[in-house]
Amino acid sequence: MTQQAPSIRLDSGLEIGYSTPLARFGQEVDLAGGTHFLLARNGRGKTTLLRTLAGTQKAVSGNFRVNGYVQYLPEDLRFDSEITPSIVFRTLLPKARRQEALDLASNIELDVRKPYGRLSTGNRRKTSLIVAEFSVKPDRGNILLLDEPFSGLDAFARQAFEEIWKNSASNVLRLVSCHPDYDSMAMPSALMIDGDRARYFKGADQTWSGLKALMN
Amino acid sequence: MRLFRLTFATILQRKAWVICVFAVLVLPFALPMISSATEKPILIQPARILAAWSTLWVCALFWGLFTAAREGETNAKTGVGEYFQTTGISPTRQLFEIWLAIFCFIAPLAVITAGICQFAATPADPVEQVMWWTLNLQYTALFLLVMAPLLALATALASRFGGITGFTVTLLITVYGLYGVGYLESMLKVEANPILHGIWTLSPHYSFADLTQRLVFKTGALPVSAFINMTLYFVGILAFYVGLSRLCFRTKLSA
Numbered sequence: 251m252t253q254q255a256p257s258i259r260l261d262s263g264l265e266i267g268y269s270t271p272l273a274r275f276g277q278e279v280d281l282a283g284g285t286h287f288l289l290a291r292n293g294r295g296k297t298t299l300l301r302t303l304a305g306t307q308k309a310v311s312g313n314f315r316v317n318g319y320v321q322y323l324p325e326d327l328r329f330d331s332e333i334t335p336s337i338v339f340r341t342l343l344p345k346a347r348r349q350e351a352l353d354l355a356s357n358i359e360l361d362v363r364k365p366y367g368r369l370s371t372g373n374r375r376k377t378s379l380i381v382a383e384f385s386v387k388p389d390r391g392n393i394l395l396l397d398e399p400f401s402g403l404d405a406f407a408r409q410a411f412e413e414i415w416k417n418s419a420s421n422v423l424r425l426v427s428c429h430p431d432y433d434s435m436a437m438p439s440a441l442m443i444d445g446d447r448a449r450y451f452k453g454a455d456q457t458w459s460g461l462k463a464l465m466n
Numbered sequence: 467m468r469l470f471r472l473t474f475a476t477i478l479q480r481k482a483w484v485i486c487v488f489a490v491l492v493l494p495f496a497l498p499m500i501s502s503a504t505e506k507p508i509l510i511q512p513a514r515i516l517a518a519w520s521t522l523w524v525c526a527l528f529w530g531l532f533t534a535a536r537e538g539e540t541n542a543k544t545g546v547g548e549y550f551q552t553t554g555i556s557p558t559r560q561l562f563e564i565w566l567a568i569f570c571f572i573a574p575l576a577v578i579t580a581g582i583c584q585f586a587a588t589p590a591d592p593v594e595q596v597m598w599w600t601l602n603l604q605y606t607a608l609f610l611l612v613m614a615p616l617l618a619l620a621t622a623l624a625s626r627f628g629g630i631t632g633f634t635v636t637l638l639i640t641v642y643g644l645y646g647v648g649y650l651e652s653m654l655k656v657e658a659n660p661i662l663h664g665i666w667t668l669s670p671h672y673s674f675a676d677l678t679q680r681l682v683f684k685t686g687a688l689p690v691s692a693f694i695n696m697t698l699y700f701v702g703i704l705a706f707y708v709g710l711s712r713l714c715f716r717t718k719l720s721a
Contacts, residue, residue: 304552306718322552324545330476337479341471385553395552 256283256318256391256423258303264312266295266302266448271310273299273448279441283391284419288427289461290443296427297325299443300395303425318391318423325397327378331367335360335377343384351384354414358407371402379403383414392422400428433459469550469560473537473567482533483571486525490575494518494582511587512682518587519605519678522579526572526613527640531620534568535632538621538715547625547717561715565618572613580606589684600687601680608675611700615707616640622711643672670703 260279265271272295290296301307303314304322329338339351339362355362360376361369369377379399386392400408415424425441435458440451444465451461477483498504498513541547541564550560580602588598616636624632647669654662674696680686688696 301548304548306548306551319554320552322549324548327545327549329472329544329546330479330540333476333479337475338472341475342468 254317254391256393256421257281257315258317258393258423258425259315260448261313264314264448265310266298267310268298269310271446273443273446275312275448277450279450281423281425281439283421283423284439285415285424285426286439286441287430287437288425288441288443289430289437289465290427291465294443294445295448296443297397299441299448300397300425300427303393304395316393318393319387320393320395321382321385322395323378323382323397323399325401328374329366329377332365334363334365335369335373335380336362338366338377338381339384342381347384351380354380354384354410358410372404372407375399375402376407379411383411386418386422388421390421394422394424396424396426398427398429400431430458430462433457433462437461467563469541469546469555470563470567472546473541473564474570477533477537477567477571482529486529486571486575487578489521489525490518490578491582493521494579494586497521511589514587515583515681516678518579518582519676519681522575522609523644523676525575526609527637530568530572530613530617531636531640532633533571534565534617534620535624535629535636537564537568538624538632539629541621542625542716542719545718551717557715557717558712560717561618561622561711564621565614568617568621569614572617573610576606576609576613583681587681594684594686597687601677604688604693605675605677605681608677608696608700611697611704612640612643612672612675615704615711618711619707619714622713622715625716626714639670640672643670644676645673647671648673671699675700 258279258281260275260281262275262278264275266273273290288296288299298307300322302309303316304320305316306322335355336352339348339355343351352362355376358376360373360380364373366374366377379396382394382396386394399411403411415422430437437456437458438452438454440456440461442449442451442461442465451464494514494517497517498510501509501513503509503513541560547557547560551557555563583605584598584602589595616639619639620632620636622632623635647666650662650666650669653659654666677688680688687693
């Protein structure tokens with residue numbers, strides 16, 4: 251079976267924002283399968299960039315190309331307070347992957363029988379991340395645009411998701427906006443919005459510590 | 467159909483539909499017992515018909531429109547609509563899937579009501595029995611034709627303007643169409659007024675779809691030509707509301 255590799259191309263001159271630009275790409279950026287981080291201080295355009303790439307918001311100017319099955323997971327995505335994660339999985343996930351999803355939920359201590367409204371922030375986040383991860387299409391390239399997926403997530407759950415990310419890097423491109431919480435966090439590929447400029451940094455040894463210095 | 471399944475499961479889980487099912491099943495039998503029908507047994511069947519269809523209208527207008535508005539608002543406010551849109555589910559498709567989930571609860575209520583009228587309030591006269599099936603089917607069809615676009619409109623308005631607006635506006639439109647248009651007509655009979663006449667002409671005449679009186683007074687099924695005309699009229703309203711709903715529907719709150 252041939253599967254198309256996921257990719258994102260951001261042309262030089264791409265401007266994101268609402269009526270006025272928030273940030274402008276001064277260089278062309280090509281992203282392939284794997285995990286890419288999106289870094290910026292609050293209100294600088296991380297969510298705006300993800301929404302632009304997801305197609306729910308227009309770019310102010312310039313062009314970009316997104317190649318693959320897109321899922322944008324908003325930071326504030328939430329389900330009805332009375333339904334349980336188990337119902338969410340049953341209605342949204344393909345039957346073949348449901349058991350796998352329930353196993354992961356059990357592994358990361360998500361009580362799938364508890365009403366969504368009574369789950370903690372972290373457990374709500376786990377629910378939507380599981381929905382996104384197990385909705386990935388195995389026969390084609392996928393693009394996951396994740397808006398602050400780690401907020402509220404415990405270290406164990408985070409590690410479990412990072413493991414999934416590592417194992418599916420070939421057919422899933424993940425662009426992950428986040429505020430890293432430890433300096434040694436590896437970030438071999440990172441898009442950074444600094445002031446009104448958006449830049450791309452790549453390097454096998456790149457960590458949050460070095461990028462933070464550039465951002466400030 | 468992931469959004470349909472999610473919406474359907476959500477409504478099912480909230481369990482408010484149980485009250486509607488209970489009301490539609492029980493009130494047609496309970497209400498005649500506390501009416502004057504207990505003294506005049508001949509009135510039991512008309513009272514049951516009246517109770518059955520009135521309960522259905524109340525459930526559909528209050529629970530149905532409220533649920534539709536709530537689902538429309540929730541879809542836009544919680545990020546679910548935006549998530550589905552990015553996966554390729556267009557706003558039109560989302561509106562359809564939400565609408566279908568709600569309609570799947572309303573349609574059985576109408577079928578139950580028609581069933582009660584058919585089997586628990588059948589006239590004794592064999593001639594009247596023949597038209598009973600037809601009239602019940604006509605009423606069910608017209609009721610669903612009226613409610614279907616209103617549910618879509620409630621969903622769409624709520625997604626853009628909020629749940630209270632979506633519910634209130636559609637409820638007022640329906641109540642006006644059922645009763646207000648009749649009052650307007652009475653006013654026009656007393657004194658002609660071109661502006662009011664224009665409003666009356668453009669108003670949704672939902673009272674045409676309310677065949678309760680025909681059932682109560684056993685005046686027979688609608689003639690085929692009249693039923694076709696009414697169906698076409700309500701299909702026209704449906705087309706207008708569908709277009710309006712699509713224009714109003716939003717999958718996410720405006721930035």
